[in-house]
Amino acid sequence: MANTAEGGLIPVASYARTSQDAPQRDARGVRHQHRINERTAREHGCVVVATYTDNARNATKDDRERPGFDHLLADLHRGHAFAAGPLHGVVAVADDRLYRRPEDFIRFTAALTSAPGRVYVDRDGLRNPYSKAGLLQGADSLQGAVAEGETRSRRVQDWHWSRAMDGLPHSGPRPFGWQEDRRTLHPVESELVRKAIEDRIGGGSMGRVAREWNASGVTGTRGGRPNPQTVTQIITAPRVCGFRANRGELLIDPATEKPLVGAWEAIVTPERWAELCSTFSAGSLYMHRGPLSPRLTDRKSSPKYLLTGFLRCGVCDQPMGGSKSSRSRKSPYNYVCAAGRGCGRCAISGPLVEEAVERLLSPVDGQGRVRLPEPMRLRWQSGEMGFEEKRKVIASVFTHLVIASGRKGCGAWDHSRVVPVWKWADRIGGADPAA
CATH class of the missing domain: 3.90.1750.20 (Putative Large Serine Recombinase; Chain B, Domain 2)
Structure with missing residues (x-):
């Protein structure tokens, strides 16, 4: 059971979010959610001691900032809100107010369970976020939110296409x-x-x-x-x-x-x-804004290797890129620090460093800094999780990973060369190698 505050009530944080604040622009939606959260908390033996709000903030797109959500996670890792005291749980009107993307689900679960005895409360009651049933319920909610987001996205795309076919601006x-x-x-x-x-x-x-x-x-x-x-x-x-x-x-x-x-x-x-x-090179022409968007040339600029953009050389701190290798069947590609842009003195096997990242996300003993929820871990390891989704998960957990220099003549894989820099280094603790 969670620790209780004075009066035997569990102190929880109330989170509210809306995607739009129209037409009145008076934040009525988030105020309504907080009022429901207070009632839900009382009904289940909790008390709201701190509120976190993201008004008119989309949770589906990965380029949208949510300062209220980030603040909530920071306080959960610390274990208390600065003015309100200890936090032993979170209450929200529905899961999709908190997360609509896998990486946000991972971040929230890691923050909520970073200390023992916490609870999650919604209108259906208390949920144990540490149990398999609790994780599966959260994963099911995530799957529903993703499906709903895809349906809405298709509707919006169809609406824009229909306007375009009418020749409208x-x-x-x-x-x-x-x-x-x-x-x-x-x-x-x-x-x-x-x-x-x-x-x-x-x-x-x-x-x-x-x-x-x-x-x-x-x-x-x-x-x-x-x-x-x-x-x-x-x-x-x-x-x-x-x-x-x-x-x-x-x-x-x-x-x-x-x-x-x-x-x-x-x-x-x-x-x-x-x-x-015709005066521009392939890929330079405008069709619509955004990275990885289709161009007139039908060419896309997208990462080829899983950890492109995440690795830093431990010698010169420059980014490391992937390249093919014909020297080893075990390592058909490597991540290297290119000479000229960097020092050119650091390289590591691609499969080795990706295996090290998987160990960091799913530690064998379960005692790592971060652990993927079980359904997500199974999807990753079974190959069901796609390339882009894996990159989003990595981006949500790590700022980057530093690759230390290897020992000359050492043929064994050394996972300790991969040193993570966590997104929440000030809240999670020191960065440990993936040993």
Whole structure:
């Protein structure tokens, strides 16, 4: 049983989150959740001593910050809230308020169970987060939240595709070069775009265009300062010649079998836009924002090896990259510190370091700094967990991993060379090797 506060009640933290705060923008949704949490806590022998709130914060996308959630996890690792005293549990109206992604489920479970005797409370009652049944219940909730998020995502994608097929403008912030109606050309910005296109076709650089725009005080529609990448995105967007695109692909009019023309004024002709695009290298052209997004060239930039971007050389502290190796069947690829960018004096077997990471996430004795929930561990080890999901799990646990230099002539695998730097190093304790 959890430790109790004065009066025999278990002190818990109340967490509330909403994805949107509209139309009133008065935080009514999170206030409503906290009120329900207080009632739920009383009904199950608990008392709310601290509240944590993320208003209008999406929990599905991995690039969205949730300061309230991060603060809650930090206090759980410490074991108390600074002003409210000890915390022995968490109450929320539903699991999906806390997590909608596997990495957030791992972080929350690790923080909640970082000390013994804690509880999780929702409207169904007390849950033991240390038991197999409790973990399975949390994993089931996660699976439901992921499925619901995918369903909503498909609906939104279908809605945007239908608007695009009608030739309607994008529904987001107004594009640079057009008025607020997204149809009429902006007299100043459209001329800047047209001149930049002509300059590029004539052999000019995007760096020079960006410097000219900055010198003239030009800012983007969100207030940002232009740089070569944003200028390239602006002038190579299909909208500049009137074409409509959706999710990285030009839409084709089924009647004419030609690119679909949108209901807005074009800045240049399609021929001029195609000539502009031919001046850029593969992968540089804009179709829609975001990493790993499809390009006109159908090329994607994505990691090939599991730990790309996570490893640092223990000699010079530079990033280490993966490369193929034909010298060993046991190690068909290695992670190396490249000479020139780094010292070139450190390398490690790819399978070795990935096995070491798996040991850190699923320690054999169960006494490690972090342990994956059992359903997630089984999915990882059985091969059911995909490449990208594994990378997200790793990113949620480690800041990076330092690779110490190996001993010359030592043929045995030495897992202690892999030294983790935990995301919560100040709360978890010292970083230990994966021995």
